[in-house]
Amino acid sequence: MNKLIVKKAAVLGAGVMGAQIAAHLANANVPVVLFDLPAKEGDKNGIVKKALDGLKKLDPAPLASKGKLKFIDAANYDEHLPLLAECDLIIEAIAERMDWKNDLYAKIAPHIGADAIVASNTSGLSMNALAQGLPEAIRPRFCGIHFFNPPRYMHLVEIIGTQSTDAGTLDALETWLSSRLGKGVIRALDTPNFVANRIGVFSILAVMHHTQAFGLGFDEVDALTGPKIGRPKSATYRTADVVGLDTLAHVVKTMQDTLPNDPWHAYFTTPAWLQALIGQGALGQKTRCGIFRKQGKEIQVLDLAAQDYRKSAGEIAADVDAILKMRNPADKFAALRACPHPQAQFLWAIFRDIFHYAAVQLESVADNARDLDFAMRWGFGWAQGPFETWQAAGWSDIAQAVAADIAAGKSMSRVALPAWALESGRTGVHTAEGSYSASKNAYVPRSTLPVYQRQLFPERVLGETALNPEKTGETLFENDGVRLWCLPAVDRKIGIISFKSKMHTIGDEVLDGLIAAVRHAETTLDGVVVWHEAPFAVGANLQQVGEACAAGQFDKLEETVEKFQRASQTLKYAQVPTVAAVQGMALGGGCEFVMHAGKRVMALESYVGLVEAGVGLIPAGGGCKEFAVRAAEWAAQSATPGEVFNFLQPVFQTIAMAKVAKSAVEVVEMGFAKPSDTILFNANELLFVAIKEARAMADAGYAPPPMARGIPVAGKNGIATLEMMLVNMKEGGMISAHDYKVAKSAAIALCGGEVETGSLVDEEWLITVERRLFVELLKTPETQARIKHMLETGKPLRN
Known part of the structure; x- marks a missing residue:
């Protein structure tokens, strides 16, 4: 494996993600040329300069210090494409339109250096299809490199190779991303929305479906789906506001358009109430109004029944709260299934359906269960991935309960659990020898890339042999x-x-x-x-x-x-x-x-x-x-x-x-x-x-x-x-x-x-x-x- 040296990088697209990716490269002292379209009036670099000015105002700050801004140069496609010849890494981060990306690739191809890596920050488009827009000579050095927002703080980066990508290129890039940019790297398969967004967006859609089915309020659901179950404080609906309701709808539309044969396809649609908010320009945090809004000092939440906003309360029923405080995961899940309260049934339902979806889709979205769990931990801030949660709660009991609900028509899909999930004697998917790969029907060990030898106490998934710093040495x-x-x-x-x-x-x-x-x-x-x-x-x-x-x-x-x-x-x-x-x-x-x-x-x-x-x-x-x-x-x-x-x-x-x-x-x-x-x-x-x-x-x-x-x-x-x-x-x-x-x-x-x-x-x-x-x-x-x-x-x- 040749070592990747990035003396200079380029980022194509000065939107929210492109500008912040450039900022994090600058944090690492990598000089960056940030490109966008030429401004129609005034300074042709006006679009990029406005984006750079915006970096100084964002909170949390994408820049480790405002002084890092000096490492980013503004450029536009009309005047500065020859600068690409000096760049060792070129990251395309424009809007999720295949035709726009192909047009840009045709424009930049003559200027790309002979050894430069070219990567797309697409969140879900086919990398093999995108590769067709580049000359054959560049395709071995082309791959997906999907950062999560905000790039400085979110640990996950998904690398997606194509049929033409050179294996050494992927190894070198993973090494560089891990050590130089500090990322947790997952090798994702070239499937729509890759790993984290595929599982994470389904989880959001499942929460939305069951919110309506159990008649719960958005604030009530956020109280249930935040730290109480090992998820971020922003829970579900606040997270949607932060991401942007239009962005969420776009990702859902991608799943709808590209996954026609997914057994859950009927749920890949934007709810009418969400479409109405988007139509009104209430896009979430960026418009200061979405599912939640702030009126003075009061946080208000959308009430669908009243068709208006009300004060956010988000109370959890006492008996449900008591269940969530149980220390033993097996006891907790058994109690949720047995409790008749709608909040308890809602929680069991969202866990059941994410377990079901992750098991069915594992073979097509990820190499192994460890990658899927890490993707959810690093990309969505979950304390445990879905397979870890399932394994902790007792694999066999949960599998039988999920299968029973599928048979009874309670689950979101009637598709059966895969045979491997129901194998007699199975206690989980994470073991001392590795994590289960559905595509290989084997347990896969961790990467042996030398960069990981620098991690003496790396993050581990539940069930892996883990060194405890307090008891090691x-x-x-x-x-x-x-x-x-x-x-x-x-x-x-x-x-x-x-x-x-x-x-x-x-x-x-x-x-x-x-x-x-x-x-x-x-x-x-x-x-x-x-x-x-x-x-x-x-x-x-x-x-x-x-x-x-x-x-x-x-x-x-x-x-x-x-x-x-x-x-x-x-x-x-x-x-x-x-x-x-x-x-x-x-x-x-x-x-x-x-x-x-x-x-x-x-x-x-x-x-x-x-x-x-x-x-x-x-x-x-x-x-x-x-x-x-x-x-x-x-x-x-x-x-x-x-x-x-x-x-x-x-x-x-x-x-x-x-x-x-x-x-x-x-x-x-x-x-x-x-x-x-x-x-x-x-x-x-x-x-x-x-x-x-x-x-x-x-x-x-x-x-x-x-x-x-x-x-x-x-x-x-x-x-x-x-x-x-x-x-x-x-x-x-x-x-x-x-x-x-x-x-x-x-x-x-x-x-x-x-x-x-x-x-x-x-x-x-x-x-x-x-x-x-x-x-x-x-x-x-x-x-x-x-x-x-x-x-x-x-x-x-x-x-």
Whole structure:
């Protein structure tokens, strides 16, 4: 397999998907040329430039940083097609019209480089039919590459080969997509709507059918089909609004037109009420009105009986809710089948029909059951795929119940379950040897592509042999808070420190364990990695802090803060390299540990920040100290050594406003990490790369940095300048008196205390200042009220 190197890419079509695919390529530092039709008036690149401007306004942000926009160049088909010759990857993402795509392929074909991969982002058109629109020489390098919306955040990409696609091309593309763009890749068969949309859209149609059959409201159904059954918060009808009702109708129409022999074909139609909404221009979220709408602060839902909107309630019956809380899946499904309440019967019906459809269609839509389940998890946000859910609930019992409903005419189709699903002794489709392939009548193991060797703990489907990070490897040290362990097969001399607390909060047991684990590593290992599955750490254990405040144990709290600072310093000045492997949230004290590690390896989706101001506190695990030290280092490289204030001003705003970086790129931009740190797009590669980084540092003769001293600080003048900002904000009613007090404390800590400007201090002085200010804030009733409110509601209190 030749390695795919993409030095430059092109995206054809600057619509919603095309622009966001270009954005994610730019996130990965791939220069992109984004094409569209020439504008009829003014700048011929006007259509693309408008799309690029729109990228900066979208939420969630498609760009990891607005600065990534510089990697995207605007182009149009009239003037810039020769630029395609420079592109190693060309992704077509125009509207789902075969004739339009063929016209475009004819236009671009003369300009495509000899080795370039050409791919269509079609969501369901035949790839073999599309390939006929390209010259024969290009067809071995042509395939489908179906991203899901939004491309930055949705893990799934479906690759669809044609009869002509070179196998090595698909392997190289899968490798690149997995590692460079961080995607979960499924090899889909060339059938209408491929895997995820085929199963997912059928699931939506089944929900719509049974909503009407059982007389339920749209809000009621969304309450039932969201997190309660392992689906996203947007559930069914809110998801339809987000996707766009016109888009949903188009996908349904594709199934209607291209699947005439599907046994469920009668249901591949847009309900009359949905057609009416589309006809009125109520297309969902993009028109601010669809199945749901917002009137003032009130969320309203369409009521078909009243032919009008009403307040959304979405209540679940108590007996049905009790069933959904059952832990044993087999008991839960048996109870749903037995319960006469319409909500329970509705839930059984939608599960029954998705099990039925997935089993019948497996042979024609996917190579194996694992691919189908992952497609639904990664593309639709389901906690489990349909086969996993079926297997967990007891394969044989569910299969017999589905078959009985088919025989009784209760299911949406009378087609029989395939024989393999009813085999005697079958316990599921996922086993230690692989996942069942209906087309091969065999269990298929996972891909052996080398890129997957970088994923030490990949996602697994239910029933697969799964390595559990908490029980894997060789334990070297352990207490109630952390486990120090290693993976001998990877590197016996690089230790892994994993927090054991819920959400990886940092309490006394974690602090004691971290310090002890690093000391152990210094004497027996070559380096350590701080890693556990996301989140990295959501901050200090507020429960412990709140209880100590209530008991008036402020001396004990000061001791804990001092221990926190010592733990951070231990990471920074360890005699072996320390690498923080970060994914998900690293907030408050978690952020401070990230800042103090010798190096950081971060997943792109890392959300890092010093958020202590939200509970009326300041960073005191060394966070303020570390920024003061970095300010001095920055100033030493500038034209005015000792002038640290210009560095501190944006840092002060970040801390006072509890800003959180929303990507690893922003983590670096906001100063929580360094430009030399490593950013990965696939979080499953995090531990592998972090171990390799620690090994490289050790082999290079790692020595910790010398303890900083002679640190010039901003002192009184810096504090006074920052306080002027606070005075204006307080007088303008933008912050409360306690907000003022908290922010001023942060200013004092960042500026090195109330000393003369330019005074030289050491790190011990700085952490003493931040510790004293932190404890003073803890003693205030306002901060104690904020901590209590956060513990009770999970939300900040503004007092």
